[in-house]
Amino acid sequence: MPANSLKYERMREQMVEKQIAARGITDTYVLAAMRKVPRHLFVSEALMDQAYGDFPLPIGEQQTISQPFIVAEMTQALQLNKDDRVLEIGTGSGYQAAILAEIVFRVYTIERIHPLFVKARRLFDKLRYHNIVTKYSDGTSGWIDESPFDAIIVTAGAPEIPKVLVDQLSVGGRMVLPVGDQYSQDLIRLYKDDEGIHKTSLGGCRFVKLVGEHGWRDQ
Numbered sequence: 001m002p003a004n005s006l007k008y009e010r011m012r013e014q015m016v017e018k019q020i021a022a023r024g025i026t027d028t029y030v031l032a033a034m035r036k037v038p039r040h041l042f043v044s045e046a047l048m049d050q051a052y053g054d055f056p057l058p059i060g061e062q063q064t065i066s067q068p069f070i071v072a073e074m075t076q077a078l079q080l081n082k083d084d085r086v087l088e089i090g091t092g093s094g095y096q097a098a099i100l101a102e103i104v105f106r107v108y109t110i111e112r113i114h115p116l117f118v119k120a121r122r123l124f125d126k127l128r129y130h131n132i133v134t135k136y137s138d139g140t141s142g143w144i145d146e147s148p149f150d151a152i153i154v155t156a157g158a159p160e161i162p163k164v165l166v167d168q169l170s171v172g173g174r175m176v177l178p179v180g181d182q183y184s185q186d187l188i189r190l191y192k193d194d195e196g197i198h199k200t201s202l203g204g205c206r207f208v209k210l211v212g213e214h215g216w217r218d219q
Contacts, residue, residue: 012039030076032102043057052068059092063208065092065093071096080100080103080150083105084104085149087151089153089177090156091117098124106132111135133146141164143168144168152165152169157181157185157206157208162214169192174191
């Protein structure tokens with residue numbers, strides 16, 4: 001194994017132990033995925049050595065790759081099963097989709113910024129994530145042709161919970177998304193059953209704005 005690969009493997013292990021497991025993430029599938037996915041490949045070469053730090057990083061186009069703990073927390077909150085079909089709104093770097101792809105049957109991910117969409121798709125192909133299906137579109141409208149989904153994850157801050165996405169959840173489905181203003185949001189977990197929607201707050205967070213028809217309007 002190349003020296004660089006060993007270095008990043010050690011950094012991943014340290015990330016999981018100190019930032020993720022130590023802060024309450026217990027889902028064994030999430031921990032295994034975080035140990036496996038090469039996060040440094042989802043950022044620019046100049047930032048590779050910072051990829052496993054406890055902070056978000058810029059990925060261009062005024063977007064970021066989320067802090068590792070937030071990725072783990074949101075993934076764990078989805079309570080995923082190996083047969084699940086998951087919709088991700090906001091592909092971004094592609095890192096969150098790769099984590100999901102290590103756990104579930106199929107990931108559908110939508111990105112509205114074309115350079116990010118192209119870059120992520122190429123990386124998925126390089127890493128052989130054949131269970132990730134990509135789409136270049138306004139993610140706030142979801143992916144109705146592939147719905148319903150067992151879980152939906154929104155990786156940008158919404159002004160309110162988009163009803164169109166709730167409608168695309170299966171009964172028994174879960175959704176995790178940040179909701180609030182453009183400066184700070186509350187991380188919300190939804191559970192959908194025959195009686196309706198049940199919401200739980202996971203605490204404060206800060207994401208870039210969810211831009212689109214059912215989110216913030218593009219300036």
